[in-house]
Each structure stands twice: as structure tokens, then as C-alpha cells.
Amino acid sequence: MGVPLLQAYRVGRYIAGRRLRGVRRYPLVLMLEPLFQCNLACAGCGKIDYPKEILQKRLSVEDALRAVDECGAPMVSIPGGEPLIHKEMPQIVAGIVARRKFVYLCTNAILLSKHIDEYRPSPYLTFSIHLDGSRERHDESVCQEGVFDKAVAAIRLARGKGFRVTINCTLFSGENPDQVADFFDEAMALDIEGITVSPGYSYHHAPRQDVFLGRSASKRLFREIFKRGRRAQHGGRRRWSFNHSSLFLDFLAGNQAYQCTPWSNPTYNVFGWQRPCYLLTDEGYAPTFRSLMEDTEWERYGVGRNPACDNCMAHCGFEGTAVNDAFSHPFKALAVSIRGPRTAGPLAPNPPITYQQRRLPAVTVPLSAVGRARRSAEVDRVD
Numbered sequence: 001m002g003v004p005l006l007q008a009y010r011v012g013r014y015i016a017g018r019r020l021r022g023v024r025r026y027p028l029v030l031m032l033e034p035l036f037q038c039n040l041a042c043a044g045c046g047k048i049d050y051p052k053e054i055l056q057k058r059l060s061v062e063d064a065l066r067a068v069d070e071c072g073a074p075m076v077s078i079p080g081g082e083p084l085i086h087k088e089m090p091q092i093v094a095g096i097v098a099r100r101k102f103v104y105l106c107t108n109a110i111l112l113s114k115h116i117d118e119y120r121p122s123p124y125l126t127f128s129i130h131l132d133g134s135r136e137r138h139d140e141s142v143c144q145e146g147v148f149d150k151a152v153a154a155i156r157l158a159r160g161k162g163f164r165v166t167i168n169c170t171l172f173s174g175e176n177p178d179q180v181a182d183f184f185d186e187a188m189a190l191d192i193e194g195i196t197v198s199p200g201y202s203y204h205h206a207p208r209q210d211v212f213l214g215r216s217a218s219k220r221l222f223r224e225i226f227k228r229g230r231r232a233q234h235g236g237r238r239r240w241s242f243n244h245s246s247l248f249l250d251f252l253a254g255n256q257a258y259q260c261t262p263w264s265n266p267t268y269n270v271f272g273w274q275r276p277c278y279l280l281t282d283e284g285y286a287p288t289f290r291s292l293m294e295d296t297e298w299e300r301y302g303v304g305r306n307p308a309c310d311n312c313m314a315h316c317g318f319e320g321t322a323v324n325d326a327f328s329h330p331f332k333a334l335a336v337s338i339r340g341p342r343t344a345g346p347l348a349p350n351p352p353i354t355y356q357q358r359r360l361p362a363v364t365v366p367l368s369a370v371g372r373a374r375r376s377a378e379v380d381r382v383d
């Protein structure tokens, strides 16, 4: 299936309009975080490490829809926390659909069967269901048994009621490419529209730091997975549909030397407009969308520009870059979409490191403290 024509046309028209007007920075997907509270505590989650009074905060319907209007992006992704915990989520979603924006409602699906009848199937609404792998892998990733089975049951229920459904898969260290390929087959067999996939961002707020992939490991892993997809197609098995541009997939396979464009996925949450992106949570907030776009020091962020960005290959930073590149080089994008990402040959270089490397202070410290410092430096840079 892939992205429906209506969505491809509307989003394409929006981008073409911005580019014709010479707009240098424009939003593509609004990341709307209506709450941080969740009913899971996944090992790689960087969103739930807040005190109780913050976890209990909710964006109001008015605030959420004001952010949608202020931003103007044609697509809205609603992550969290767990959005289905928010009592006014059906009104927020209905308001976005009424504006003819494409909304991806992200959920771990535990509450979906309870709330599904509060939503109406629409070409503008997609349930994006968190599924990181096969039963064993997913339940390990979300640190709770039985969640995979609930998610699969919810996918079947939502498809049976005529909803658009994608899965949102984050890959971590220790993935086996054969198992990931089998899982993609399994997911496509559930009649989903497509797979959203990226390597997990190494949140320093996450409960576990040993789960994240470094940049080179991510590229090698994606090459191995895509190789298996190609072989499977030739063997007559199911094709995988990804909810991504062809050039983003090529970037994941290490063939594009992209820099992040964080303004393409601006984030609004209970604190305001988060600078600079969905993933970095300690860089402050802007009072308005305009201030976010105009006053953020964007040149401080991106691979090689900021240590916190060095291992990032997330779609919220690089899908916008890939889409822009596809508009600038349509034949390159077409060629990759026909033949698939290249899975051999040299990797494209990473952007050069331009930030000041940290220096250890020249003071005398006990040996035990040196050991601690080294261990914490090791988890700083996962690659």
C-alpha cells in the first residue's frame, strides 16, 4: 500500500509551495506531545523521566489545536507518553482531522480496544502502533510480557474497523538482521500500511544506556536488513512498505551524508515549543512557533556540531532533509525507490566534528573516581 496518493499529493503540494516561495526552513511534521505520562516504562524511553506533577500535566484541546494552526505543517504526529491516557484525545484528533491535516496517533496499543470507538476511520487518521520486533523482542524492549500480543490484537481490531494503521519500530543494540527481516514480514502480514523505523536515539534520560546503537552500527544493521528484503522479494515473498521517503532509507543504509534539519519536525508539549527537536529535552523552550523558528540557534545542532547529536539518525531529524533532497534531485530519489537502498560499498562520510572536544581537568583525583569517569564517558558516545 504505502502512503496513499491523497496524502502524497497534499504533502508534495505543500513542500513545492514552500520551496517556490524560497522559504528556507519550514515544518513538515508537527510533533505534538499532549502528555508525558505512560502506562509502560520502556528501557530506551527518554520521555517519562519527569516528576509526578509534570507527568500529570495535559495539553488542553485549545492549546493543542492552537499549536497545530500556529505551526501549519501538513502532518501531525502525536507521540507521548501514551496519548490514549489523555481524556480529550478524541477531540484533539477530531480537530486536526477537521483541518484536513494527516494525523499519526502513536500508541503502545494497550488501551486501544477500550477507546477505539471514540475515533472515526478517516483518510486523515492513522494509528501508529509501537512494535519493536517479534513477541520476545518487543516484550523485552517495553519491559513487560504480553504487550506484543495486545498490540497485534489492536492492529487487527483497527484494520477490521477500517482505520489506517502503521507500526512504529525502533531498533536497538543486539538486533539480529534475520529476525528483524522476519518481523517485517510478520508485520506486513497484519495488513498494515507501512513501517516507520529508526535506530533508537541515545537519550541520556533513558532507564538503560546500553541499549542504543551507534551510527556506524546502525548503518551496518540497516544494510543487512535491506539485503534480506531484496532477497525475499526475489524469492516471491511479501514486499515491505516503509512510511519513509526512499532517500531516508538510503541514508539509514549509510549512503547519504545528510545533516539534520530539526525545524522540519518541530515539537510542542506541556512546556511550549521545545528547542531544537523532539529528542533533546534540555535545550529550553520558545514561547511561540515563530520564536522557535527565528530565534533558535540551529547551527548549534546536528551531527558534528553538538555531542548530543552524534549518534542520531532519527526520522524526526533526517526525514525532512531526505525529502528536501528528493525535491532537489528527483531522479536520484526515483532511482533509489526503484532499486532500493545500496547495501554494499563505502559508507558516505559523517559531517565533520566542529564542536569543541571536552577536556578532562588537570587535577589529581583518586583512582576509583577515574574509573567512574571513564565508564560514564563510554556511555556518552555509544558508537
Ligand code: SF4
Pocket: 038, 039, 040, 041, 042, 044, 045, 046, 047, 048, 080, 081, 082, 108, 130, 142
Ligand atoms: S517508549 Fe513510548 S510506550 Fe514506552 S514508556 Fe516511552 S512513551 Fe511509553
Ligand code: SF4
Pocket: 260, 261, 262, 276, 277, 278, 279, 280, 301, 302, 303, 308, 309, 310, 312, 313, 314, 316, 317, 318
Ligand atoms: S541530530 Fe537533529 S534530531 Fe537528532 S538530536 Fe540532534 S538536533 Fe535532534
